[in-house]
Amino acid sequence: MNASRSRFLGGLGTAATLALSFVWAFPLLWAVSTALRSEEQAVAQPLRWLPSPATLSAFEGVIAQGNLTRWYLNSAVTSLAITVITIALAALSAYAFSQLQFRGKxxxxxxxxxGLMIPFEALLIPMFRLMNDLGTVNTYAGIILPQIVSPIAVYVFKGFFDQVPRELHEAAVVDGAGEWRILWRVFVPLSANVLWAIGIITFIAAWNNFLWPFIITTSPDMMTIPLGLTQVQDAYGLRFARTMAAAVLGGLPVMLAYLIFQRRVTEGFLTATGLKG
Structure with missing residues (x-):
């Protein structure tokens, strides 16, 4: 009886998971389906679930008429820079808070x-004024600098560093290593999974960020992918196939990044929470 009940509950859980997965994936599948249609098929009645025949004309039109290559470059440069700098600053700060002793720590x-309690939107005006005074409007620096401070990344790194046995730090000091060397030669290698998790999440957030690039850039040549997609929609009007094609092309890199490093992200958060040694 217990075995039968266990199998029933397991099957019910599996069915619920599959149903939720379909609900989550349906908008994505519909976007891809629409992108593979011609403009006539995208607005044809009655509605068809699958393109017939499938065509890449919407993708070809976006690539030919849009500035997608430049937007990809801008997103790649800013997202990678934000990720690297955020990880470096968070690791340095977390190490100081976790391992060093100083007054007022x-x-x-x-x-x-x-800073976790202050919404990003509340800082938009002072940040824009600061970036304008620094002459970084419509520059990579203007997009990157306000996004490199992450209190949550510091908190996660500190939580992991607190779990590192104190003996490792003391042994490194006895061997003559300075704090800088201890951080990068001992603590950072030990936190590889956490580093990967924070890095992927930071990269995805930076790539998908719309609000700040919208505020700090006015030149089409400095737009990132999320901001550029709005220009595609404005330029093409109600061309649903091309709009969906641009959205698919814009979201493809972050989807691939997460799929490739999904195991790293999971292991990183398990390690950071102490559920995995």
Whole structure:
């Protein structure tokens, strides 16, 4: 009886998971299906679930008439820079809060983590004024600099560094290693899974960020993919196939990045939460 009930509950859980997966994946599948249609098929009635025949004309039109290559370059440069700098700053800050002793450390840590409670939108005006005063409007620096501070990344790194046995730090000090060398030769290698997890999440967030690039850029040549997609829609009007094709091309890199590094992300968060040694 217990075995039968267990199988029933397991089957029910599997069915629920498949149903939720379909609900999550349906908009993505519909976007791909629409992108593979001609403009006539995209608005034809009655509605068809699959393109017949499938065509790449929408993708060809976006690539030929849009500025997709430049937007890809801008997104790649800014997202990679934001990811690398964010990880470096977060690791340095977390190591100081976790392993070093200095006056006011706890107060400074709480002040720093208070940044989690401040919405990004509340900082838009002062950040734009600062970037404008620095002359970084319509530049990579203007897009990158306001996005490189991540209190949550510091918190995650610190949580992991706190779990590292104190003896490792003391042994490295006895061997004559300085704090800088201990961080990059001991703590960072040990936190590889956490680093990958934070890196992928940061990269995806930076790639998908629309609001700040919209505020800081006015030149089409400096637009990133999310912002450029709005220009595609404005330029093409209600051309659903091309709009969906642009959306698919814009989201493809982050989807591939997550699929490739999915195991790293999962292991990283398990390690950071102490569920995996």
């Amino acid at each position: 706890n107060v400074l840590l709480w002040v720093f983590l208070a």
